[in-house]
Structure formats: C-alpha cells, structure tokens
Amino acid sequence: MKLKVKLLKFSAGRPVVIINEKFAAESSIHIDDRILLKSDGKSLITVVEVAKDFISRKEIAVSTEVAEGLDLKKKSEVTFEIIPQPKSVQIIHDKLNCKILSKKEIFTIIKDIVRNALTESEIAYFVSAVYKCGMNIEEVANMTEAIYKTGFKLNLKNKLIADKHSIGGIPGRTTPILVSICAVAGLIIPKTSSRAITTAAGTADAMEYLCGVDFDVDNLKKIIKHNNACLAWGGSLGLAPADDKIIQVEKLLNLDPKSQLIASILAKKLAVGAHYLLIDVPYGKNAKVTKKEAEGLAKEFVKISKKFGIKTQCILTKSEEPLGNGVGPALEIDDVIKILKGESDCHLLKKKSILLSGKLLELTNKAKKGKGIDLATKILESGKAFEKFKSIVKSQGGKIKRFQEPKYKKIIKASKNAKISEINTKKMNMLARIAGAPLDKLAGAYLHKHLNEKIKKGNPLLTIYSESKSELEHAVEYFKKEKPLKLK
Amino acid sequence: MKLKVKLLKFSAGRPVVIINEKFAAESSIHIDDRILLKSDGKSLITVVEVAKDFISRKEIAVSTEVAEGLDLKKKSEVTFEIIPQPKSVQIIHDKLNCKILSKKEIFTIIKDIVRNALTESEIAYFVSAVYKCGMNIEEVANMTEAIYKTGFKLNLKNKLIADKHSIGGIPGRTTPILVSICAVAGLIIPKTSSRAITTAAGTADAMEYLCGVDFDVDNLKKIIKHNNACLAWGGSLGLAPADDKIIQVEKLLNLDPKSQLIASILAKKLAVGAHYLLIDVPYGKNAKVTKKEAEGLAKEFVKISKKFGIKTQCILTKSEEPLGNGVGPALEIDDVIKILKGESDCHLLKKKSILLSGKLLELTNKAKKGKGIDLATKILESGKAFEKFKSIVKSQGGKIKRFQEPKYKKIIKASKNAKISEINTKKMNMLARIAGAPLDKLAGAYLHKHLNEKIKKGNPLLTIYSESKSELEHAVEYFKKEKPLKLK
Numbered sequence: 001m002k003l004k005v006k007l008l009k010f011s012a013g014r015p016v017v018i019i020n021e022k023f024a025a026e027s028s029i030h031i032d033d034r035i036l037l038k039s040d041g042k043s044l045i046t047v048v049e050v051a052k053d054f055i056s057r058k059e060i061a062v063s064t065e066v067a068e069g070l071d072l073k074k075k076s077e078v079t080f081e082i083i084p085q086p087k088s089v090q091i092i093h094d095k096l097n098c099k100i101l102s103k104k105e106i107f108t109i110i111k112d113i114v115r116n117a118l119t120e121s122e123i124a125y126f127v128s129a130v131y132k133c134g135m136n137i138e139e140v141a142n143m144t145e146a147i148y149k150t151g152f153k154l155n156l157k158n159k160l161i162a163d164k165h166s167i168g169g170i171p172g173r174t175t176p177i178l179v180s181i182c183a184v185a186g187l188i189i190p191k192t193s194s195r196a197i198t199t200a201a202g203t204a205d206a207m208e209y210l211c212g213v214d215f216d217v218d219n220l221k222k223i224i225k226h227n228n229a230c231l232a233w234g235g236s237l238g239l240a241p242a243d244d245k246i247i248q249v250e251k252l253l254n255l256d257p258k259s260q261l262i263a264s265i266l267a268k269k270l271a272v273g274a275h276y277l278l279i280d281v282p283y284g285k286n287a288k289v290t291k292k293e294a295e296g297l298a299k300e301f302v303k304i305s306k307k308f309g310i311k312t313q314c315i316l317t318k319s320e321e322p323l324g325n326g327v328g329p330a331l332e333i334d335d336v337i338k339i340l341k342g343e344s345d346c347h348l349l350k351k352k353s354i355l356l357s358g359k360l361l362e363l364t365n366k367a368k369k370g371k372g373i374d375l376a377t378k379i380l381e382s383g384k385a386f387e388k389f390k391s392i393v394k395s396q397g398g399k400i401k402r403f404q405e406p407k408y409k410k411i412i413k414a415s416k417n418a419k420i421s422e423i424n425t426k427k428m429n430m431l432a433r434i435a436g437a438p439l440d441k442l443a444g445a446y447l448h449k450h451l452n453e454k455i456k457k458g459n460p461l462l463t464i465y466s467e468s469k470s471e472l473e474h475a476v477e478y479f480k481k482e483k484p485l486k487l488k
Numbered sequence: 489m490k491l492k493v494k495l496l497k498f499s500a501g502r503p504v505v506i507i508n509e510k511f512a513a514e515s516s517i518h519i520d521d522r523i524l525l526k527s528d529g530k531s532l533i534t535v536v537e538v539a540k541d542f543i544s545r546k547e548i549a550v551s552t553e554v555a556e557g558l559d560l561k562k563k564s565e566v567t568f569e570i571i572p573q574p575k576s577v578q579i580i581h582d583k584l585n586c587k588i589l590s591k592k593e594i595f596t597i598i599k600d601i602v603r604n605a606l607t608e609s610e611i612a613y614f615v616s617a618v619y620k621c622g623m624n625i626e627e628v629a630n631m632t633e634a635i636y637k638t639g640f641k642l643n644l645k646n647k648l649i650a651d652k653h654s655i656g657g658i659p660g661r662t663t664p665i666l667v668s669i670c671a672v673a674g675l676i677i678p679k680t681s682s683r684a685i686t687t688a689a690g691t692a693d694a695m696e697y698l699c700g701v702d703f704d705v706d707n708l709k710k711i712i713k714h715n716n717a718c719l720a721w722g723g724s725l726g727l728a729p730a731d732d733k734i735i736q737v738e739k740l741l742n743l744d745p746k747s748q749l750i751a752s753i754l755a756k757k758l759a760v761g762a763h764y765l766l767i768d769v770p771y772g773k774n775a776k777v778t779k780k781e782a783e784g785l786a787k788e789f790v791k792i793s794k795k796f797g798i799k800t801q802c803i804l805t806k807s808e809e810p811l812g813n814g815v816g817p818a819l820e821i822d823d824v825i826k827i828l829k830g831e832s833d834c835h836l837l838k839k840k841s842i843l844l845s846g847k848l849l850e851l852t853n854k855a856k857k858g859k860g861i862d863l864a865t866k867i868l869e870s871g872k873a874f875e876k877f878k879s880i881v882k883s884q885g886g887k888i889k890r891f892q893e894p895k896y897k898k899i900i901k902a903s904k905n906a907k908i909s910e911i912n913t914k915k916m917n918m919l920a921r922i923a924g925a926p927l928d929k930l931a932g933a934y935l936h937k938h939l940n941e942k943i944k945k946g947n948p949l950l951t952i953y954s955e956s957k958s959e960l961e962h963a964v965e966y967f968k969k970e971k972p973l974k975l976k
Contacts, residue, residue: 001927001956010542014519018498025723026696026768026892027927028684030736031502032608049537054498093741098615120520121737123608127615128584196516208514241692248518249609253581307584388678439489468489 002077003060005453011064014116015046018061022052029082032119036081037062037070044069045083045116051390059473088112089122095129098206103142112147123249127257135259137300141307145258147267152238154190154217156224156273161273162187162364164356165265166280167297168199169288170425171432172323174280175203176231176336177353178360179384180392181376183229185366188441190272192234197251200432200444201329202235209330209422209441211398224397230391239271256288261460262300270308277305277312278360282319291316313363315356321351321423321451326403328444328465334403340386348450354380406442408472412462412479414455418487423451427484435466435475445475447485461485490565499552502604503534506549512538517570520607524569525558525660532557533571533604569657577610583617584845591630598634601730611737615745623747625788629795631747633683635755640726642705642760643677644712649761650675650852652844653753654768655778655785656687658913659920660811662768663691664719664824665841666848668873668880669864671717673854678712678760685739688920689817692721697818697929699886705948711883719880727759728752744776750788758796765793765800766848770807774913779804801851803844809911809939811837814891816925816932816953822891828874836938842868869871893953894930896960900950900967902943906975911939915972922956923963930955935973949973 008018017037029035033048035133037060044064048152055061060078062070070078077162088109095101101109112118112282118126135143148214164178179189193203193213204213211314213233215223220237235244245265250256269277279301283294298314324335324346339350358372367375379385390400437478446463449455462485466472496506507517517523521536525548533552543549548566550558550665558566559589576597583589585693589597597614600606606614627871652666667677681691692701703711706724711718723732731752736743757765764899767789771782793800809813812834813910827838846860855863867873878888917931924931934951937943950973954960 008542011540012519012537016537025683031500049500049504051500054496063539089741093743096619096741096743119740121608121612122740124612125616125741125743128620129614131584132616132620195513252607252610253577253584253613255581255584255613444595 002079004058005066005076005078006055006059006061006070007072007074008061008063015044015065015069016049017066018048018049018051018055018060018065020055020057021050021052023057024048026080032121034083034117034119036083037066038080039072039076039078042070047116061151072269080127083117086112086117088118090127092265092328093127095133096125098133100136101139106139107144107146110143110150110242110336113245114150120249123246124252125244127250127260128256130260131255131257134257137303140262140300141304143263143453144266144270144304144308147240147242147263147402148270150242151240151267153272154239156188156190156221157190158273159275160186160188160364162189162276162278162360163191163269163272164189164278164280164360165269167261167288168280168357170286170319170323171199171201171327171332171335171429172349172352173203173206173332174323174349174353174356176207176333176389177339177380177385178357179229179231181357182360183227183378184379184384184388185361185375187228187360187366188224189229190220191230192232192237192239192268192272194234196438197247198254199429200327200437201332202438203231205329205438206333207231207396208398209333211393211396213396224390226395227242227388227392229388229392231396234268240267240482243267249441253423257299258300262297262304266305266310269310274310276360276364277310278316278356279312280356281314281316283316284318284320286321287319287450291318311363313359315359317352322425322428322447323352325446325447327428327447328432328435329441330403331444331446331465337400337402340380342381353384368452402415404442406440406467408466408469410464410472410476411460412464414461414487415455415485416457417455419454420449420451420485421488422486423447423483430482431464431475431478431484434471434478435464436468436471440467440471455487490567492548492568493560493564494543494549495555495560495562496549496551503532503553503557504537504551505534505554506537506539506543506720508547508614508846509538509540511545512536512676515570520609522571522605522607525554525566526561526573527558527564527566530558535604552918552937561589574605576598576606580610580614582619583621584613586621588624589627594627594630595634597836598631598638598730601733602638608737612740614736615738615743615748619743619745622745623806625791628747628788628960629749629792631751632754632758632792634749635728635730636758638730638753639728639759642727644676644678644709644761645757646676646761647763647917648674648676648852650677650764650766650848651678651757651760651762652766652768652848654770655776657773658770658807658811659687659689659815659820659917660837660840660843661694661820661824662837662841664695664821664877665827665868665873666845667717667719668828668877669845669867669966670848671715672872672876673863674868675716675848675852675854676712677717678708679718680720680725680756680760680822682722684926685735687917688815688925689820691719693721693726693817693823693926694821695719695884697821698888699884700882701884703884705748706959711880714883715876715880717876719879722756728755731755736854746785747961750792752787754793754796757798761969762798764848764852765798765803766844766851767800767805768844769802772806772808774809775807799851801847803847805840810913810916810935811840813935814932815916815935816920816923817929818930819889819923819934819953825888825890827973828877830867830869830871851858892930894928894955896954896957898952898960898964899948900952901946902949902975903945904975905943905945907942908937908973909938909976910974912972915970917973918970919952919963919966922959922966923952924956924959927960928955931959943975
C-alpha cells in the first residue's frame with residue numbers, strides 16, 4: 001500500500017509518523033506502534049501517532065527525522081509494513097517468566113531499544129521482569145556490555161581516568177568539590193552528570209546556575225584537556241542511549257532494580273574510559289537503600305567492575321539529612337562555593353567531600369593508604385581546588401556568582417524551643433520541586449539548622465524560595481501538611 | 489510559567505501537546521509524560537510530545553482535543569503544572585509487590601486510565617503486576633465493576649438480551665451464524681465484536697467485507713430494533729474505554745492475564761445489558777489455553793457473572809484447526825455464507841455454530857434442555873437464519889457478496905500422497921497476516937483439506953491469496969519456512 005508523504009517541519013527527537021485514525025483502526029495499527037517505512041530501497045522504523053482530521057487515509061505525515069532518514073522530497077510516496085514483533089518481545093516475555101537470559105538475548109533487547117524497535121510499554125515490561133525476577137551476575141555483566149557497546153565512547157585514552165558516582169537520594173553536591181580536588185591532584189575526571197529525576201537538583205542542574213553544561217564531544221574534550229576535568233550534563237552525549245530510555249521508563253514507577261542500576265552506572269563509566277571508580281552509597285531511612293542492600297550492592301559493583309578492568313570502591317555512609325544547607329539548584333551550588341572558598345559552614349558536606357576525594361586519591365595511588373584525607377584537605381585549604389573549579393566554570397562559558405534571593409520567600413520559624421529530631425530528605429526534595437526546582441534555579445529551601453541542633457522559639461528554621469508566588473504558597477502548604485522537619 | 493499557545497489543526501484522539509526539546513530537558517519533562525494545562529480556571533491533563541525546531545521555548549502546540557477542552561483562542565496563553573504522580577502509580581507499585589488491592593484502589597487505577605492520567609508504560613506495569621501476582625475473585629469482580637462503570641452503557645432494557653463471546657485464537661466465524669439463528673428464535677443479540685488483534689480477522693473485519701460495522705449509538709439501536717441483533721464493531725462505542733487501553737498494552741507482549749480477560753469480557757457484556765452469556769472456550773495445543781486452564785476459567789466466569797446477575801455458560805471444545813476453510817476476512821465470511829445458504833461444506837464450522845446456538849437457546853429457555861441443537865438446526869435449515877443475516881447486512885448498509893479472488897494467488901500442492909497430520913492455527917493466522925489480512929480483505933489462505941483428511945500427490949493443499957505480489961511472495965516463503973500444515 002502506497003501513502004502520500006506530508007512533510008512536517010517538526011523534529012520529534014525520534015522518527016514519528018502520523019496516519020489517519022480510521023485507516024489505523026482498519027489496519028490494526030495503534031498509537032505508539034512501530035511501522036517500517038520504505039522508499040527507494042531505504043527503510044526506517046517509525047513510531048505511529050494517529051490523527052482524526054489532519055490527514056487523509058492515503059497520506060502519512062512524517063517528522064524531520066523520517067524525512068532525512070529516507071531522503072523524502074515533497075509529495076513523494078512511501079510504502080509501509082507493519083513490523084512483525086521484534087525478537088525482543090518474546091525474550092521479554094520469557095524474562096517475565098523468570099528465564100535467565102543469554103548474552104545474545106540481552107544484546108537483542110538492548111539493540112532493539114536503541115533502534116527504536118521497542119515501545120516504552122515494552123520496555124516497562126522488561127523493567128517489570130527484571131524487578132520481579134532479578135538478574136544473576138552474568139546477566140548484569142552482559143547487560144553492562146550491551147549498553148556500553150551500543151553507546152558513544154569518549155576515547156580519551158589515559159590511564160589516570162577516574163570517575164565518581166552517587167546512587168543518590170540525598171541533597172548535597174559533593175561532586176563539584178571532589179572533581180576540583182582530584183583534578184588538582186592530577187587525575188583526569190571527565191564527569192558527566194544527570195539532571196534531577198526525583199530530587200530537586202542533579203549536579204548538572206546545579207552547575208547550570210553558573211555555566212553551560214550541554215556540550216558536543218569536541219568542545220567537551222577541549223574543556224577536559226584544559227582542566228583535566230569537566231562538570232557537564234551527560235544527556236546529549238549518547239553515552240548509553242539504551243539506558244537513557246530504560247531510565248525514562250523506570251522513573252515512572254520509581255523502580256530501580258539493582259541489576260539495572262549497576263549496568264547503567266558501569267556502562268557509562270566504561271564509555272568515558274574510567275579505570276578507577278568511586279561509588280558513594282548513602283544508606284539509611286531517607287536514602288534509596290538499607291545498610292544491608294548497600295553492602296550487597298557494593299559487592300556486586302566490585303565484582304562486575306573487575307570483569308571490565310575498572311578498579312571500583314564503594315563508600316557506604318549513613319545519611320539522614322541534606323549534606324549542605326540548600327536544597328535546590330542555586331542553593332546547592334552555593335554550598336559548594338562556600339566550601340571551596342573556605343567559608344565556615346556546611347560541615348557535613350565538607351567532611352563527606354573530603355572523605356570521598358581522599359578515598360579516590362588512595363584508590364588511584366595519588367595518596368598512600370590512610371593519607372588520602374590529608375591530601376584532599378591540603379588541596380582544598382590551599383585554594384587550588386577553588387581555582388580549578390573557577391577554571392572549569394570559565395571553560396564551560398560561565399563565571400562564579402553567589403545565590404541571589406528570588407522574588408518570593410517565606411521564612412518558617414520555630415514554634416518552640418526544641419531540637420531538630422528529623423529531616424526527611426525525600427520531602428525536602430519534594431518541597432523544593434513544588435517551589436519550582438529544578439527549572440526555577442533559585443527555587444528551593446534553605447535549612448538554618450541541621451539534625452540534632454537546638455533552636456529557640458521564633459528563630460528561623462527554614463527559608464523557602466521561589467520565583468512564583470503561587471508555587472511558594474503551594475510549597476508552604478506542603479511544608480505544613482507533610483512536615484519534612486520535626487522538632488522535639 | 490506561561491506558554492504561548494500554537495493551535496495545531498490536528499486531533500490525535502487524546503489531548504496532545506508539543507513542547508520545545510531543550511525546555512523539556514531543563515524541566516525534566518519527557519515524551520509521553522503528562523502535564524496539567526491550565527487556562528481561565530479550566531484544566532486538562534495532556535500527553536507530552538517533544539520537538540526540536542518546530543516550536544520555541546516559550547510556546548506550546550496543542551491538538552484540537554486540548555484547544556476544545558480548554559477553549560483556547562489563537563495566541564492565548566496557558567500555564568502548566570508538572571502533575572504529581574497520580575495515586576495509581578503507588579497502587580501499581582504495590583500490586584507489583586503482590587498486594588491485594590481494595591475496591592477503592594482498583595477504581596482509582598481504572599479512573600486514572602480513563603482520564604489519561606496514566607501513560608501506556610504505567611499501564612504495562614499494571615498488566616505485568618496482574619500477570620505476575622494474579623487477582624483474587626473479589627479483585628476481579630471489582631475490576632469488572634470499575635471498567636463497566638467508567639464506560640458507556642447501551643441501555644436497551646430488555647430481559648431477553650443475550651450475548652456470546654469467544655476467548656479466541658481459532659480461525660472460523662461462528663458468531664454471525666449464532667447471532668442470525670438466535671435472533672430468529674427471539675433473542676436480542678446486540679453483538680459488538682473486536683477487530684483482529686493477533687489473528688487474521690476479527691468478526692468485525694470479516695463483516696466489513698459485506699457491510700459497515702462502525703455505527704454511532706443511535707444508528708446501532710435502530711439496527712438492533714429492526715433485526716433483534718447487530719454485528720458491529722465495538723471499538724468506537726466506548727463500552728469499556730479503560731479496557732480498550734489495557735488491551736492495547738497487553739497485546740504488545742501477547743499477555744492476557746486471566747483476571748483481566750474475565751473483567752474485560754464481563755464489563756462489556758454488562759455494558760450492552762446482557763442477562764445471558766455464552767462463552768466459547770477453545771482449548772488445546774493451538775488454542776490460547778490448556779484444558780485445565782479452560783476449566784479454571786469457566787468456573788471463575790460463572791462465579792463472577794453471578795455477582796452481576798448474568799447467567800453464564802462456558803462451552804469448552806478441543807480445537808486443533810481452523811473451523812472453516814478460509815483464514816482471512818473475506819474468506820472467513822464466505823464460509824459463513826456457505827453454511828447459512830446450506831452449501832455442503834465447512835462441517836466443523838457448521839457443527840460448532842449449531843452447538844453454540846443450541847446451548848444459548850437452552851440457557852435462555854428458548855429451547856428445553858437437550859433440545860437446543862434441534863431448534864438451532866431447524867432454524868438454520870429453514871433458511872430463516874440466512875434471511876436474518878441478509879437483513880442485518882442490509883441494515884448495516886451492505887449486501888451479500890461472495891468471495892472474489894484478488895489479483896494474486898499461489899496454489900500449494902501436496903508433495904506426496906499423505907494425510908494432514910497437523911494444522912498450526914497460529915501459523916495459519918500469521919500466514920494470512922503476511923499476505924495482507926486483515927487490512928487487505930481478500931488476503932488469506934484457503935484450506936483444501938482438513939485435519940486427518942487424505943490428499944494425493946499434486947492435488948491442491950492450500951491456496952494463498954493477496955492483492956500484493958510481494959506480500960504473496962512473503963507469505964509463500966513463510967509457508968515454506970514455518971510449515972503451518974504437516975503431512976504424514
């Protein structure tokens with residue numbers, strides 16, 4: 001069957017076609033199905049959107065990705081095929097019945113995800129299957145390799161490439177501090193971070209208050225060459241396109257099966273060519289994992305990393321509150337600047353940043369065992385780490401600026417003389433998100449007191465910031481209802 | 489944040505908005521996420537599509553559903569909110585951990601599906617959860633009620649409304665024959681059918697060779713009033729919108745959890761007001777279920793139907809081959825016409841149609857116990873059933889026409905003197921689909937011999953039909969490779 005092409009001047013980030021609703025119903029094609037479009041010997045898998053009146057039965061509208069992929073001129077014709085279910089679908093079905101997958105089967109799924117042959121829903125079935133049935137070490141290693149091999153590789157070629165990762169959940173940016181310290185010590189740290197998924201800010205969101213974070217490969221390499229490091233967003237580099245899609249589906253249900261978490265992190269570290277890897281695993285009531293889960297995770301990380309020649313160490317720390325004072329992009333990066341400048345504040349964040357930096361310096365033999373913390377402290381206090389940070393920010397097209405209060409704020413005061421008995425980090429993140437973070441860089445919350453500290457009645461406990469009056473009001477309501485801070 | 493509205497003259501069947509890609513990344517909004525659009529006190533949940541160059545950061549393009557829902561004029565502005573995860577998401581997460589859901593929780597999920605608040609991927613998680621954890625009788629009953637109550641009701645108000653359903657998988661159209669016979673006997677059968685999901689033709693696809701199948705409620709009621717029956721497509725009536733969406737997601741992986749199957753069927757029967765229900769449950773190697781599964785299914789069907797005042801009987805039949813000679817829309821409806829006209833062919837289809845009709849006549853007390861088959865045979869042989877069928881086809885805007893060979897065909901001949909030892913119905917369906925069914929009404933396969941029949945070398949075994957030369961070739965290749973028929 002031939003269809004007349006209607007070119008949409010619209011690039012959807014994936015090859016999208018729009019067909020007539022009645023034609024779709026008769027052909028048993030549904031929204032988000034995939035069809036194979038063919039023209040002049042070329043073919044392309046496309047995602048179906050369905051429209052009622054925009055398009056006739058004999059037409060097909062195509063996004064620019066399709067027009068480019070098939071070299072379609074105006075008014076040219078295409079034929080299409082309803083694609084038989086990709087092999088992956090049967091494999092996913094098998095995994096849902098808890099079958100152990102072979103290397104070939106895992107590669108089939110990952111390749112199909114990358115070439116758009118699986119719908120988001122099919123990926124959700126895969127995530128469910130892995131969540132319900134788990135994966136053994138061999139499967140996780142194969143998953144890691146498949147994600148790595150279908151992604152982009154940075155190819156820096158240096159034995160001293162090191163990386164750091166946090167499994168997340170606790171507000172507070174140790175990464176910019178660690179990267180600055182370790183780059184001064186001579187490590188190469190091509191740090192690419194994510195944006196916030198469920199928190200108020202990812203490292204990329206926080207850095208973006210000061211400078212750019214989205215670079216193409218050539219520019220990124222220049223930044224790294226100049227500084228031994230970068231603090232960029234990994235999203236547009238395509239280091240692990242399969243994983244990017246899987247994460248998007250996982251976050252819908254806040255699912256993060258252990259095996260997928262490990263494969264996702266290691267594949268990206270392989271892609272930047274890391275030989276050394278330090279993983280921050282916060283555990284505890286407010287973190288993503290319990291102590292026992294953290295220990296299991298650490299063991300698997302080390303075991304699987306070894307298969308790929310990465311020397312990995314996991315640092316398990318009990319984490320019960322935000323590390324700095326700020327929760328929100330600009331507030332969190334301001335805490336970083338405080339520490340780098342030597343202002344006497346944010347002790348928890350300072351301590352943890354030095355701990356992680358020290359461990360990474362020991363892991364890479366830049367410091368002798370037991371001497372990493374000393375070296376890290378020395379570099380931080382010398383001011384060289386701040387100089388390095390300023391240099392990275394400059395290379396990334398920005399400059400240092402401090403937190404400036406947005407239009408609206410609300411200071412919440414202590415209702416009695418008391419001690420801070422609990423700070424729920426998930427609720428603190430949600431509060432900052434309701435106030436507008438991460439899109440509103442200045443939005444968020446500032447903690448005047450930390451856990452177990454005393455406060456006097458009427459003294460400021462928390463300041464909530466927002467560029468929007470209504471969002472501030474919503475955040476204040478949320479604070480009153482959900483009580484992210486408890487006094488005793 | 490305010491966005492300028494760009495009206496798309498494009499109705500997507502669901503409220504779709506398109507936003508700028510960079511803006512989306514910074515706001516942590518992804519393709520297929522839902523956002524709440526607000527304008528002048530009205531609000532609407534919309535599905536996000538992302539575009540690169542088609543739209544600026546301060547604009548939002550909206551489909552006609554959004555424009556109408558929010559009464560947007562050209563160039564008006566809207567604000568939006570990233571919607572907090574609907575409550576359903578946590579409930580689905582709980583079900584994935586095998587929690588038994590309350591009535592309230594099930595209603596929450598079904599309502600969220602209907603109002604577009606859940607993405608297809610979230611529905612896939614729900615289907616996975618039900619597949620892995622099952623549902624108890626109470627949950628299935630609540631699911632049935634929720635799907636029924638969120639759907640459209642036909643409101644015919646007649647005590648004699650009966651319906652028939654097949655859980656499917658075996659080619660052969662008993663439905664038009666049963667509907668014609670039972671309507672002659674005085675039952676009201678407002679039969680709505682689906683289109684093909686994995687087979688070569690649904691009853692709606694087959695009927696469409698002769699007449700229209702897609703009617704609005706008023707016209708459908710006229711057709712039913714005139715004939716005591718209809719043979720229409722249920723798709724556009726909205727009898728069970730939640731189920732329509734769930735089925736779309738289930739079919740991706742060919743998952744059909746038992747509890748969902750039961751709820752789906754019963755909700756639609758409640759919607760047409762059926763008081764009597766006959767369910768055809770084919771079992772065996774080529775069917776969807778084993779004998780044991782069929783028995784379990786039958787028990788649950790009867791138990792849950794009772795809760796809703798529907799008298800239900802399940803007919804379990806061992807099914808190992810297509811019932812008629814044809815596989816494909818026009819070929820299958822031609823088998824129906826043969827039987828209604830009394831042509832001596834398609835014995836299996838005739839026998840099963842009479843059996844099912846007889847059982848339904850007994851269930852509804854139109855025939856005494858044990859006398860249903862006699863009555864059904866009498867009505868069929870009197871020619872009255874054919875008259876009824878012609879009348880339905882005429883009311884639905886068509887007329888009887890016989891199968892006409894399409895442009896291309898290939899007769900496959902027996903390679904030796906032999907007996908037909910196996911006919912794989914799944915592969916027969918796939919063969920017909922590859923030849924172009926169900927979109928190409930004439931495409932499909934015609935079986936010259938049935939199971940256990942003898943054939944002489946060189947005699948025709950199967951004829952494959954298609955409107956497309958290349959599709960015919962693909963089908964022939966498939967036949968050679970997959971051998972849907974085996975000779976011994």
